[in-house]
Amino acid sequence: MSKDMSDEQxxxxxxxxxxxxxxxxxxxxxARADIDCGVLLVLTGNGKGKSSSAFGMLARALGHGMQVGVVQFIKGSFSTGEEAFFRRFPEVRYHVMGEGFTWETQDRTRDVEAARAAWARAGELLADPAIGLVVLDELNIALKYGYIELNQALxxxxxxPKMQHVVVTGRGAPQALIDAADTVTEMQVVKHAFKAGIRAQKGVEL
Amino acid sequence: MSKDMSDEQxxxxxxxxxxxxxxxxxxxxxARADIDCGVLLVLTGNGKGKSSSAFGMLARALGHGMQVGVVQFIKGSFSTGEEAFFRRFPEVRYHVMGEGFTWETQDRTRDVEAARAAWARAGELLADPAIGLVVLDELNIALKYGYIELNQALxxxxxxPKMQHVVVTGRGAPQALIDAADTVTEMQVVKHAFKAGIRAQKGVEL
Structure with a gap:
């Protein structure tokens, strides 16, 4: 046997x-993890990937033939790609809060009304055992501004429903929500293209 | 005017x-970010959300009518939902490395061959300007084990192609890849349901 051969072996x-x-x-x-139940996931932090991760889980759920729901609490010029895509599927109930970013409207009363209307849709999804996965996109922002009451959300x-999964996204998740969650990821910015002058790109941020 | 009214105002x-x-x-x-170009995103760290985020971007890209490609470098009992879902679309070129997790096969030669075959598919996608977004899922693991040469990948x-976006996922991204990337997110575990005995759930991890 050559030396190379025995080294490789x-x-x-x-x-x-x-x-x-x-x-x-x-x-x-x-083997030790043998519980099946609905999980509450919180995706927070400043890094890119929170909402896209929630939408990836939506795709996974659809792959398993589940019924799913989405409420987007912050609408802006963003979020166009995923909305266009997921609205194609009858298994997806999709609700976008009717107003722009809160710094676009600059109108607290209008923002509060829009957030509460969006929360009413979330409440319907969270009461429906036929919905296997609920995405509450940017709920943390609506909680932060006090547009939705934290205790009501908790x-x-x-x-x-016991088997329903929920994904909550947004910067600055409140500690009580983190405490209530099963899985929490903090997404940290190592770097971001935006700082290098690259605008939001279709298929990535949009 | 009542005091309540003026407080509210x-x-x-x-x-x-x-x-x-x-x-x-x-x-x-x-206004300052006015460059349009393909971005290289790296999603790393131990927290949940790396692959799902990549798949959410895939959904966004499909929402914009883009052609996309996926190579999954680690196949296991995982990843069933997204594969079932995204294989439905003719705009998606989907390749899963033919073998199980590297700790399942326990056969380095077979793993290296499978990884190199998967990399050949990645190379085709990375040479095709018609593909707007390429997901290289768990490439970091294949790089870490030395199954794929880092310099070749870089x-x-x-x-x-100048306008092509690439998302690389997996724990332990090599520093040279982070240096080459435009956007990098480190996903940190705050908590994970698995530690509380909850197994991987369809629509979330699967």
Whole structure:
């Protein structure tokens, strides 16, 4: 046997042993996690990826034939691609809050009314066991501005159908929502194209 | 005028002023960002949301009528929902690396061959200006294990069509890839349902 051959075999062997140990750890963790239930996910932080992640889960749910619902609490010039796409599907109930960003309207009364109307749609989704996944996009912003009362939101989330998943997105998730959630990801900006002068691009931000 | 009324009006006024300042900042930033080009996004870190975010961008791109491509470098029992969903669309070129997780196969030679075959598909997508968005899901894992050479990947990314967007996901993105990227998000685990004994759920992880 050549030296190269035995080096390669040794490398294969080390890889096999490392992967066997990893498999034991992964298999053990999988065996211990045996609960099925609806999960509450919160995606927060300043980094890009919160809303797109929620929409990726929507696609996953549709792949499993689930009925899903979306309420977008902040509408602007953004969000055009996902809305155009997901409105194609009869399994998706899609509601966009009728007003622009809160710094576009500059009208608190109008914003509050629009947010409450959007919350009413969210409440319907959170009461319907036929809806397997609910996306509450930018709800954290509406909570932050006090347009929607936190306790009301927490109450509706706590009393939703047992198997229903909910994804809440937006910067600055309130601590009580984080406490109530099953899975929370903080998305941190390492860098952003926008700072380098690249405007929001279709298929990425739009 | 009642005191309540004037309090409410003062609150409205403060809101309007705050939002006017915010709008000026946002509008200024938007005006300064005037470059259109393909962006390279890297989604890394241990938190949930990397792959789902990439798939949400895929949905956005489809909403704009773009042609898109996906290569999934790690196949397992995971990833069933998005694959079932996105394979429905003729605008999506979808390739899943033929083998399981690397700790499932425990066979480095087979993994390397599968990764290189998957990379060949990625290379085709990265050379095709008709493809507006390319998702290289879990490429970071294949790079970490050395299944795909980093310099080869960086070279293909650098020479892709000018308007093509690429999203690379996976834990442990190499620093050179972060340096090459336009937008990078580090997804941090605040908490995860799995640790509380809840297994991966359809529409969320699957």
């Amino acid at each position: 040794a490398r294969e062997q080390r890889h096999r042993e490392r992967m066997q140990r990893k498999k034991a750890v992964v298999d053990g963790a999988i 109450d509706a989330l706590a009393h939703r | 003062a609150r409205e006024q403060r809101h309007r002023e705050r939002m006017q300042r915010k709008k000026a900042v946002v509008d200024g930033a938007i 070279d293909a990314l650098a020479h892709r």
